[in-house]
Amino acid sequence: MVSPPSGTLRTWLRRQQWRWTLRRAGVTSVAGSVLLLGLSLLHIPELPRWQWGVLDGLLLVVVAWAAWLGSSPERLLPRIAQRDYALAEALRTELELASAPSGNELHEQFREQHRQQLESALQNSRNRCFPRWHLPWLIVVVVQGVLVFSLLHGVPNFRQLAALVSTPPEIPQTYRLLFPAYLNRPPEVFPTLPDSLEVPQGSRLEITLLTAPPYDDESSFSAAVEFRPLRWLAGSGRWSASLTLENSGTLRLDWRRQTVEIQVRSDEPPLLVVTWPSLPHIFDMSTLPVDLLAEDDHALKQIVLHYRIASNGRSYREIVQSFEDRFSSHQELFEWSLSASALRAGDNVTAWVEASDQDTLHGPHVTRSGEFTFVVESQREFHEDVLRRLRTVSRRLRELVNVLDLRDLPDTEAEEQRILGILLDLAADAPYDPLLSEQLRGFIEELRRQLRHYQQQREQVAPKS
Structure with a gap:
């Protein structure tokens, strides 16, 4: 046991x-x-x-x-x-x-x-x-x-914290920003990139390192529509990478532990303000004053007047201003001489103005004004019509004055109103007839004075009858 x-x-x-x-x-x-x-x-x-x-x-x-x-x-x-x-x-x-x-x-x-x-x-x-x-x-x-x-x-x-705390290696570096040729701006050089950068669209960023980048470098540029890693090229003891900036995005410099927000600013079309004349009559010999104001964020190239004739559908153009130097703003009162154009009396015309900039990379950008429509009248025919109406009203007024000698005075108020209407139309059209002499302009006012005198005499004679 x-x-x-x-x-x-x-x-x-x-x-x-x-x-x-x-x-x-x-x-x-x-x-x-x-x-x-x-x-x-x-x-x-x-x-x-x-x-x-x-x-x-x-x-x-x-x-x-x-x-x-x-x-x-x-x-x-x-x-x-x-x-x-x-x-x-x-x-x-x-x-x-x-x-x-x-x-x-x-x-x-x-x-x-x-x-x-x-x-x-x-x-x-x-x-x-x-x-x-x-x-x-x-x-x-x-x-x-x-x-x-x-x-x-x-x-x-703690992995991200360690990456933030760890000191990135010191690598000699330079950054050069090249602008599009149409801007005519010198390159900008940075010893280090800021955390945010605003550049014109089409600019080129060049990065140069004096020593080789780390073997596991993952530097890249990312945008909403693209992702591009930096491609390093060795030459003459240097390593370089370039980046053409077409869209806004984020540049990640892995060896520096730096993130750069890049805002790409696209070239805007010019601002154009056109004030067309307000005239009751536009003749084939007229000169139209057109008030123009054009502005661009970089430089203007041309301001062109276009017009189209409705009867044949053909379009024509006249250069208002062409800029060789860098002008970002222009204002003038353009005198459009219709006698020197292809317009003729009776044409139904549609006109507009276009302003373009000097963007040779993505442009040029063109801004078009609103349309101005008018009918071209014959200045000679208009002048002859004014003279014909003057003769008519003068003859009718003489006939009214002659009735004062009659024993039985007829009723002439209707005729007086018709004559007055013609005189008012003549007074309104006379300033737009450059062929009308000053004596004839004064004759219109003389006829109105005679009409008033006749009305006073008629009122005095009427009770006696």
Whole structure:
């Protein structure tokens, strides 16, 4: 029959086994928690917060299960031997005696004496065979608290923080900004690029390095419609890259850890304001005053007057102003001589003005004014019509004056109103007839005076009749 160890020995072994299990589980939990915390802070891999929480719970369960399976009295003896070899040998002898079958009386006496000596030694050893198990679990509580706090309140990305804190390598560099040729501007040179840059559309940015860029350089330009990595070309001991800027975007200089916001400003079409004359009559010999104002953000190229004849559909153009130098603004009162144009009396004309700029890269940009429509009248025919109406009104007025000598005065008010209407029309048209002499202009007013005199004489004669 196998004799089990005494109660003191069983209690001591159980306590030491429990302490060993807790310590082993604590040390393993510390290692796993620290590893899990480091991975979550470095975002390796990129996982949602709830998945990190599940991994943490599985880690604690696996550690507790492995520590429990790995605990046994046989595993304790090598640990005890590292601190007290005699005690470990005494425990091994006691375990062997307890597992051996009962012998003679002398054998039982030896086993009882050995057991009493071992129990006395165990009582004196106390807990000196194992260090305390509280410290690992205290560390586990701290690390788990940090991990839970970071999962609840967000995990900072220490990889990005390290990239921001790390100092980029110092590489000698120059930046040159070339403008489109039509702007006629000298290049601008920068020792370092600002964080934001505004450039005209079509400009070219050249980057020159005096040393080779890093092997893993990922510098690039990205916009809403394109992505272009910088292509480095080596030559004469230098490395250069160029970029033609057509759209706004972000330039990322990887070796400098710098991001430059580039705003590309496209060339705007000219501003054009045209004031057409307001004339009741436009003749084939007239000169039309056209008020023009043109402005451009860089330089004007031409201002052109266009007109189209409705009868044949043909279009014509006259250059109002052509600019060789850099003029960004122009204003004038243009005198459009119809006698020098292709217009003739009776033409139905549509006219407009166009202003263009000197953008030879994406243009030129052209701005068109509103249309002005008019009918060309014959100045000679208009003058003859004025003379004919003068003769007519003069003859009718003489006929009215002659009726004053009649004994029975007829009613002439209707005729008077017709004559007055003709005189008013003549007074309105006379200023627009350049062929009408000053004497005839004054004759119109003389006829109106005669008409008023006749009306006064008629009123005096009418009661006597």
